[in-house]
Amino acid sequence: MKVKKTTILAYVFAIIFVIALSFMYYLNKPIYTPKVLYIPAGSINKIITQLQSKNYDVCKIDSFLLRMIGSPQSGWINLQTRVNTKADFLYKLTRSKAALQNVTLIPGETTYIFLNQLASNLHLNRQKLQDEFDKHAPMKEGVFIPDTYRLPLGITEKELIRVLLNSSHRKMKELSLKFFGNYNEKKWFRYVAIASIIQKESASVKEMPLVSSVIYNRINKGMKLQMDGTLNYGKYSHQKVTPYRIKNDTTTYNTYRHAGLPTAPVCNVSIDAIRAAVFPKKTDYLYFMKSKKGTHDFTCNYSTHLRNIKRATK
Numbered sequence: 439m440k441v442k443k444t445t446i447l448a449y450v451f452a453i454i455f456v457i458a459l460s461f462m463y464y465l466n467k468p469i470y471t472p473k474v475l476y477i478p479a480g481s482i483n484k485i486i487t488q489l490q491s492k493n494y495d496v497c498k499i500d501s502f503l504l505r506m507i508g509s510p511q512s513g514w515i516n517l518q519t520r521v522n523t524k525a526d527f528l529y530k531l532t533r534s535k536a537a538l539q540n541v542t543l544i545p546g547e548t549t550y551i552f553l554n555q556l557a558s559n560l561h562l563n564r565q566k567l568q569d570e571f572d573k574h575a576p577m578k579e580g581v582f583i584p585d586t587y588r589l590p591l592g593i594t595e596k597e598l599i600r601v602l603l604n605s606s607h608r609k610m611k612e613l614s615l616k617f618f619g620n621y622n623e624k625k626w627f628r629y630v631a632i633a634s635i636i637q638k639e640s641a642s643v644k645e646m647p648l649v650s651s652v653i654y655n656r657i658n659k660g661m662k663l664q665m666d667g668t669l670n671y672g673k674y675s676h677q678k679v680t681p682y683r684i685k686n687d688t689t690t691y692n693t694y695r696h697a698g699l700p701t702a703p704v705c706n707v708s709i710d711a712i713r714a715a716v717f718p719k720k721t722d723y724l725y726f727m728k729s730k731k732g733t734h735d736f737t738c739n740y741s742t743h744l745r746n747i748k749r750a751t752k
Contacts, residue, residue: 464499464524465523465524465525466523466524466525467495467523467524468521468522468523468524469494469495469496469521469522469523469524469527470494470495470520470521471494471517471520471522471527472517472520472593472594472597473516473517473518473519473520473592473594474514474515474516474517474536474590474591474592474593474594474597475514475515475517476513476514476515476601477510477511477512477513477514477515477531478512479512480512482501482504482505482509482510483501485504485510485531486498486500486501486504500524500528503528504528504531504532507528507529507532508532508533509532510531510532511531511532511533511534511535513535513536514535514536514538514590514593515530515531515534515535515536516534516535516536516537516590516591516592517530517534518530518534536590536591536592536593537590537591537592538588538589538590538591539559539560539588539589539590539591540586540587540588540589541555541556541559541560541586541587541589542585542586542587543555543582543583543584543585543586543587543706544584545584545637545706545707545708545710545711546584546637546638546705546706546707546708547584547675547705547706548579548670548671548672548673548675548704548705548706549571549578549579549580549581549582549672549705549706550672550673550675551673551675551676552582552706553567553568553571556589556598559589560589560591560593560598561591562593562595562598563595566595566596567595567598567599569595570595570596570598570599570600571599574599574600574603575599575603576623576627577627577630577702577703578702579634579671579672579702579703579704579705579706580627580630580631580633580634580702580703580704580705580706580707581603581606581607581706582602582603582606582706583605583606583609583610583706583709584706584707584708587602587605589601610626613709613712614626617713617716627702627703628699629712629715629716630703630707630712630715631699631700631702631703631704632650632653632654632699632715633703633707633708633711633712633714633715634703634704634705634706634707634711635649635653635663635665635667635668635699635704636649636650636653636707636711636714636715637667637704637705637707637708637711638665638667638668638670638704638705639665639666639667639726640711640714640734641728641732641733641734642733643710645733645734646710646711646713646714647714647717647718647719648719648721648723648726648734648736649714649726649734650714650715650717650718650719651718651719651720651721651723652721652723652724652725652726652736653718654718655721655722655723655724656724657698657699659724660697661697661724662693662694662695662696662697663693663698663699664693664694665693666679667704668691668692668693668700668704669683669684669687669691669692669693670704670705671689671691671700671704671705675705690702691704721736721738722738723736723737723738724737724738724740724743725737725738725739725740725742725743725746726743727743727746727747727750728750729746729749729750730749730750735750
């Protein structure tokens with residue numbers, strides 16, 4: 439009887455040893471993720487499901503372990519390395535937070551300038567940002583919503599572009615549904631193209647529907663837009679438009695040479711500019727000129743427009 443009990447105990451200890459060994463092996467398994475990871479708010483099960491959807495090696499066992507360790511933090515998590523043991527990974531989910539940097543995209547700024555800003559502020563590779571943008575953006579310009587973004591230091595170029603594009607696309611889709619009841623990408627970016635010219639040309643939000651009316655009126659009459667703001671695209675965002683640029687720029691952004699709208703927006707635009715593009719003021723205006731007061735004088739007649747130019751340039 440004593441021998442039988444000893445044998446049973448030996449089996450029990452052996453089973454416990456195997457379980458402990460398996461558990462230690464599991465906790466020391468490597469898990470591969472980006473150094474900086476976004477964790478959504480929600481239950482542990484929701485978080486594990488979200489991580490699984492991104493093909494990270496987690497399962498229900500990890501849900502159980504997290505309940506023992508503590509609640510994961512939501513937001514950006516800095517894991518410090520791309521390879522962690524399962525134990526370190528789960529622990530860091532409950533303890534680590536990424537340092538965040540505010541990066542502001544102002545309305546009217548071009549993506550070229552914005553990517554420069556992102557590379558500088560977040561210590562990223564400028565060319566990699568451009569490559570990822572070119573690979574995933576639906577248009578070469580106008581796809582970002584101007585805003586202040588809180589972005590984590592340590593994020594990869596690929597993940598950053600993905601986050602910014604997804605966030606902006608979601609907001610644009612919401613706006614389109616609000617304005618039109620549906621989202622048609624081609625139609626939407628035509629309005630963004632108009633909004634980008636409005637953004638570059640207007641002296642204030644109040645003027646935007648008036649500038650919008652001039653754009654539509656000129657297009658409807660078959661007139662070239664002939665607006666300097668369209669030449670402030672890309673790296674030329676803050677450069678003064680000269681007669682040389684007007685004469686030699688062969689892109690569709692040169693509305694002195696080409697009729698109609700440019701083939702892509704000029705810049706990233708505000709909601710106010712999009713609203714003005716969708717709902718222009720009903721006017722007969724065909725011209726506008728910036729006055730010495732900083733606002734624009736609008737007119738239907740070319741002769742009056744010439745007088746406004748003369749008055750503004752005295």
